[in-house]
Amino acid sequence: MSTLTIRKIPEAILERLKAAASRKDHSMEQEVRELLKKKYATTPEIAARIRKRWKDLPKTTPAKVKTWRQVGRP
Structure with missing residues (x-):
């Protein structure tokens, strides 16, 4: 597996990334x-996500x- 280094990430994006990772209880890397x-x-992966959401x-x-x-959804 490869490694990727990203520089100059805006602070606002980094904070949102940290918050999202924290909510899911995993690392920013994950x-x-x-x-x-x-x-x-891939297309099959997207289709599988759609099928799962459709069931829910x-x-x-x-x-x-x-x-x-006729009247708009409440």
């Missing part, structure tokens, strides 16, 4: 790896969709 993996995912969505009916289209 956070950057995950961001890069997500950004440069609340179920609905055609009647509800019709109502949303």
